Amino acid sequence: MNIIPPKVLAFDVFGTVVDWHSSIWREAEALIPGVDGNRFASAWRAGYKPAMDEVRSGQRGWTKIDDLHRIILDRVLKDFDIALDEQKRRTLNRAWHRLNPWPDTVEGMQRLKSRFMLTSLSNGNLGLLANMAKHAALPWDLILSAEVFHHYKPDPETYLGVADIFELQPDQVMLVAAHEDDLDAAKACGLQTAFIRRENEYGPDILMKYGDLTRFTYSANDLHDLAAQLGV
């Protein structure tokens, strides 16, 4: 284990900092009478990675997440055979700006912020992340997004971009994330890594299973646990 503490903690956001599944579930059921919000949230999210991969491969030009979310939403509504007017589609698409934090998030971030520089490193666009931070009182020092780098994670330009912005070596930055693929990509770029366990990220019907977590610099049950392990 690397024992030199990092200077910057760069956080994945969807799933790591905020609970997208229950937030989208609730907003979908509030707006669409009779819909199964649990299934709807999962279907919407399932389109996320393929849509970004279209951008990452160059098949689609740079497109921000708000617009990708909308493209996927229109497709999911069709699959679910739901008629929804334009105004309601817009309102629902903005639900991603109003995601709620996990119970430990805000206090855990406040603890970590006393020692480290906290930045987001999310595929969400800047406007979405700023609205979410205001909604959920997330105490970022800086909001960084794939939008700044015009590259989506797991492209190396995103992880190395954080180090470059702070004029640090890669191992002075630690990615904090609930997703092994994100952490593996950061590790391959030389960043330190902190895994956060979010077993219910995909809702109550799915319990996440993880691989060997000892390959990451830290592995924690939540942000309080990470703060404690970092001696904050």
Next chain:
Amino acid sequence: MNIIPPKVLAFDVFGTVVDWHSSIWREAEALIPGVDGNRFASAWRAGYKPAMDEVRSGQRGWTKIDDLHRIILDRVLKDFDIALDEQKRRTLNRAWHRLNPWPDTVEGMQRLKSRFMLTSLSNGNLGLLANMAKHAALPWDLILSAEVFHHYKPDPETYLGVADIFELQPDQVMLVAAHEDDLDAAKACGLQTAFIRRENEYGPDILMKYGDLTRFTYSANDLHDLAAQLGV
């Protein structure tokens, strides 16, 4: 006067939010025995606009402010006939990350933040602005920089870029600045404008003189005054 309130306040930073002159003065005198910190700060800042204009005209490729500050610093040290080793030059160049706020800044921003989305719109780079915000406890909702747009103010891409990030019309954004040229450029892009009086920005020997300030949406003595005029 436009009476529809804006949704986002975009702040100029150097001079409007932080007092660069006295901060640089003090750090220069602390590091360089016998130097006239007042003159030194003014000479360093005098190189700022010409250096950015080299980037804006395409004469120099994209270069962030930290690097422009360093180029100017080396020139000023030569002009002042001061020998300074590499480590001290680096320390002094980072003084721009440690600028102190004006007395009204933090409380004024807190008031405004309760009603509006607050973002920086500064020519300073993201790392500089994040370090400064942590140093000075500036409660930004979002940190935006010329670095995001790869255009320096007063290029229109910066002002219109803020509106685009929040998916707003230009007149739903208000630039808050102590500089008439910055506000004029924002106004030409359709933004609302708030002038903040910082008569001692350039130190005790220079009292700023201003033109007709009624051309701006608001004109205020400080951020508390602006908050009061906006009914916060």
